[in-house]
Amino acid sequence: MNPSLKIIIILLLGLELTFTQHIIFNIWIVLLCLAILLFQRIKPKALMYLLLAPLLPAVGLLVSQLFYGANGKVFGWVLFTRLYAYAFSGAILVKTPLTKLTYSLEENLHLPPKMVYGVVSACALVSDFITEIKTIKIASSMRGITLHFWSPKLYFKAIIAAFRWSTQLAEAMISHGFVEEGQRTHLIQMKIKPSEIIAAVLIIVVVQIPIMV
Amino acid sequence: MSITVSNFSFQYQNHQKILNQVNFKINDGQLILLTGPSGSGKSTLLKWMGGLYPQFIDQKYKVSGEININGKNIKKLKANQLSQNVVMMFQNPNHQFTMPTVNNEMIFALENQRVSPNRIQPIIDQVLSRYHLNHFKHRQINTLSGGEKQQVALAIIMAMNSKVILLDEPFANVDFKARKKILNILKQLKQNGKTIIIVDHDLNQYEHIADCYLYLFNDGHIDSFNHIQSLPNYKWFHTEPQSFQLPNNHQLSPAITLANFQLLRGNKKLLSVNQFHFFMNKITLITGDNGIGKSTLFEALIKLIKYQGDAFLGHQNIKKIKNKQYFQKIGMTFQDAEDQFIEITVQDEIKLSMNNANQKQYSKKEILKWLKRLNLIHHLKQTVYTLSEGQQKKLQIISMLIMHPQILLMDEPFQGIDYASLNETYQLLKDANQNHHQTMIIISHQLADMDQLADYHIQFQDQKLIYSRQLK
Incomplete structure (x- = not known):
C-alpha cells in the first residue's frame, strides 16, 4: 500500500485510540497489526522486542491506575492495552523502505x-x-x-x-543539483490507486467492529 | 564554459587573507591542476567557484573581486542555472550522499537536474557500465570503502553531465590503479569539451593531462605555471629512493604482536597474517596504497572495530586488558584532528595532558620550548577548532607525546603541516624516541626524508604486512 496512505491510517487510528476507552478495541488493533506483521514475515527477534519494549511503561501505567488512579481497574487495563496498540500500529511502517516513504511524502x-x-x-x-x-x-x-x-x-x-x-x-x-525551491522530476510516480483508497476505508471500518457490535 | 576570476580576495574577519588578489582565466575544455600547501585555501576557492559560498560560511567575512562563468557574474546566476552548469566533488568521501543506495543517489541527482523520468534509468545504466561500476548499482552506500565512494561520486558527476567539474582531492582515498583509470576518464571528458579543475597534492600523472598549473601560496596569492616542473612543490615528488634496515627479531622486544590476525571490511579481506611483530622503542613507518586498510588496522588496535584472531600488547592479549588500563598503554593521534581534542583552547588541551600524563616525561620548560619551535606558542588562547589543519596536527602530536603511552599510533600525523614546520615536527618525534623512549607506529603519505625519521618501514600490500628495505 502507498506509504502516505499507511501513515494517514495510522494517524487516524492513533487519534481514535486516544479518545476510546475500549479494551477489546485496543486488543483487536494489536491482533490485526500482529497478523499483518506475521504476513510480512517479521523476524522473531523483532517481534520479541516489540512485545517487551512497551512492557515496562505499560505495567507502570497499569499499576499506577490500579493503586492510585481515580478511574478504576478497567481504565488501568485500557491504558495497558492502548500502549501496545500504539506500538503495534506504528510497527506496521517498519517494513516500508525509506526511499519509498520519501518519494511518497514528497509526491503525495x-x-x-x-x-x-x-x-x-x-x-x-x-x-x-x-x-x-x-x-x-x-x-x-x-x-x-x-x-x-x-x-x-x-x-x-x-x-x-x-x-x-x-x-x-x-x-x-x-x-548534486538540489535546489531548495526548485522543481524536480520524479522517476518513480507514487500514485495512489482508487483500490488503495477503498482498501484504506475498509481497513478503518473493519477496525471499528469491536466498537460497533 | 570559461571561468574568469578577477581580483578576488577573501578573508574571515580578524584573520589573515585566505585569497589575496587572485586572478586567472580558464578556457572552455581545459583541465587545470590547482595545488599548494595544505590549508592555503584551495577548497575555499573551489567552493566560491561552485557557488557554495557565501551560503555556507558561518562567520563574518570580507570578500571582493569577481568570479565569472562564461562572462556572467556567478552571484547573478540563479541556483538552478548554477547547478545545471557546475558540479563539485568533495575531499571527504563520507557525508556526500543523501540517499541510501548508489542507484537512488543517482536518481536523486538526475531528478534535481530535471531529467525527464524515462531517460533517468538509461543514463544511470550507461554511466555505470561505461566506468565498470555496474556491481555497485544496488549497494548500500555506507558499506562502500572511501575509495569506492569516491568512484561513485565521480560516476554521479559524469551522469549529471555539467559543463564545469570541480574536484577537491578526488584521489585522497583511491589507489594508484584507480587513480590512473579516473584520470583517463577525465582526459576523455576534457576532450568532450568539459572544463575541469582538480585540487591535488600529488603531482603524479598530470604531466600529459593538465593544460595549466595553478599554485596557491600560504599568503593567498596564486601563480600560474605552464610546466609542471616549475611548480614550487615539484621537487617533493622526485625524492631519491629511501632505504631502511630490517629488524633483527632476536635483539628486539615486541611492542604489538598480531597472531592469526584477520581484518575485514564488509566481506572483503583486508589483512591476513600468521604472526607479525611491531617493536618497542622504535619508530616504524607503514606505507601502502589508499584504501588498503592501514587506518582500519589502527582502528582494530584501539578496539574501535572488530577483528579475527589475536593481538598482543607485549605478552598480554589486548582483549583481556580493561579499556581504562589499555588506553594508558596505547595512544593514537587520529587522522581527523577534531576527534582528538577534549578541551576548547590550546592551552587547556596541553594542560590536560600535563596533568593526566601516564608518565611525567616532559618538564614544563621542555614543553614550552617545543610549543615555540612548532609555532604554537602564540596560539595558546585560541580555540582548537579554529586552528589550521597543520596547527591542529602539531597540537595533536604534542598532546599525545606528553601523555606518554607505551605505544603511540599516528594516523597521517603530517597532513597539512607546511614544509617549514615539518622538519621541527620530525625533530620533536626523534627527540621523543631517543630521549623519552617513545615507541611510534606511523601511517603517512608524506614521505619526504622519512629515512631520517623512521627506523623501520612496513609495506602493506596484498593483504600482508612486510618489513621492507626500500621506499620508493
Whole structure:
C-alpha cells in the first residue's frame, strides 16, 4: 500500500485510540497489526522486542491506575492495552523502505523536498554517529578521562561533529543539483490507486467492529 | 564554459587573507591542476567557484573581486542555472550522499537536474557500465570503502553531465590503479569539451593531462605555471629512493604482536597474517596504497572495530586488558584532528595532558620550548577548532607525546603541516624516541626524508604486512 496512505491510517487510528476507552478495541488493533506483521514475515527477534519494549511503561501505567488512579481497574487495563496498540500500529511502517516513504511524502503529501531529503540523509548518519561516540570515548580514555553517557563533554563533542556533518551534507546535496525551491522530476510516480483508497476505508471500518457490535 | 576570476580576495574577519588578489582565466575544455600547501585555501576557492559560498560560511567575512562563468557574474546566476552548469566533488568521501543506495543517489541527482523520468534509468545504466561500476548499482552506500565512494561520486558527476567539474582531492582515498583509470576518464571528458579543475597534492600523472598549473601560496596569492616542473612543490615528488634496515627479531622486544590476525571490511579481506611483530622503542613507518586498510588496522588496535584472531600488547592479549588500563598503554593521534581534542583552547588541551600524563616525561620548560619551535606558542588562547589543519596536527602530536603511552599510533600525523614546520615536527618525534623512549607506529603519505625519521618501514600490500628495505 502507498506509504502516505499507511501513515494517514495510522494517524487516524492513533487519534481514535486516544479518545476510546475500549479494551477489546485496543486488543483487536494489536491482533490485526500482529497478523499483518506475521504476513510480512517479521523476524522473531523483532517481534520479541516489540512485545517487551512497551512492557515496562505499560505495567507502570497499569499499576499506577490500579493503586492510585481515580478511574478504576478497567481504565488501568485500557491504558495497558492502548500502549501496545500504539506500538503495534506504528510497527506496521517498519517494513516500508525509506526511499519509498520519501518519494511518497514528497509526491503525495507534498511535503517540502528540503524537509523530506534532509530527514533521509540524516538517517544515513545514525551508524556514523554511533562510531563517533565510540571514538570520542576512546580519545578521552587516551587522555585519562572516562566519559559516561551522562558526561556533558560527550554531548558537546557529538554536537560539534553533527554540525560539521550537517554542513557537509547540505553542501553535497547542492552539488548534486538540489535546489531548495526548485522543481524536480520524479522517476518513480507514487500514485495512489482508487483500490488503495477503498482498501484504506475498509481497513478503518473493519477496525471499528469491536466498537460497533 | 570559461571561468574568469578577477581580483578576488577573501578573508574571515580578524584573520589573515585566505585569497589575496587572485586572478586567472580558464578556457572552455581545459583541465587545470590547482595545488599548494595544505590549508592555503584551495577548497575555499573551489567552493566560491561552485557557488557554495557565501551560503555556507558561518562567520563574518570580507570578500571582493569577481568570479565569472562564461562572462556572467556567478552571484547573478540563479541556483538552478548554477547547478545545471557546475558540479563539485568533495575531499571527504563520507557525508556526500543523501540517499541510501548508489542507484537512488543517482536518481536523486538526475531528478534535481530535471531529467525527464524515462531517460533517468538509461543514463544511470550507461554511466555505470561505461566506468565498470555496474556491481555497485544496488549497494548500500555506507558499506562502500572511501575509495569506492569516491568512484561513485565521480560516476554521479559524469551522469549529471555539467559543463564545469570541480574536484577537491578526488584521489585522497583511491589507489594508484584507480587513480590512473579516473584520470583517463577525465582526459576523455576534457576532450568532450568539459572544463575541469582538480585540487591535488600529488603531482603524479598530470604531466600529459593538465593544460595549466595553478599554485596557491600560504599568503593567498596564486601563480600560474605552464610546466609542471616549475611548480614550487615539484621537487617533493622526485625524492631519491629511501632505504631502511630490517629488524633483527632476536635483539628486539615486541611492542604489538598480531597472531592469526584477520581484518575485514564488509566481506572483503583486508589483512591476513600468521604472526607479525611491531617493536618497542622504535619508530616504524607503514606505507601502502589508499584504501588498503592501514587506518582500519589502527582502528582494530584501539578496539574501535572488530577483528579475527589475536593481538598482543607485549605478552598480554589486548582483549583481556580493561579499556581504562589499555588506553594508558596505547595512544593514537587520529587522522581527523577534531576527534582528538577534549578541551576548547590550546592551552587547556596541553594542560590536560600535563596533568593526566601516564608518565611525567616532559618538564614544563621542555614543553614550552617545543610549543615555540612548532609555532604554537602564540596560539595558546585560541580555540582548537579554529586552528589550521597543520596547527591542529602539531597540537595533536604534542598532546599525545606528553601523555606518554607505551605505544603511540599516528594516523597521517603530517597532513597539512607546511614544509617549514615539518622538519621541527620530525625533530620533536626523534627527540621523543631517543630521549623519552617513545615507541611510534606511523601511517603517512608524506614521505619526504622519512629515512631520517623512521627506523623501520612496513609495506602493506596484498593483504600482508612486510618489513621492507626500500621506499620508493
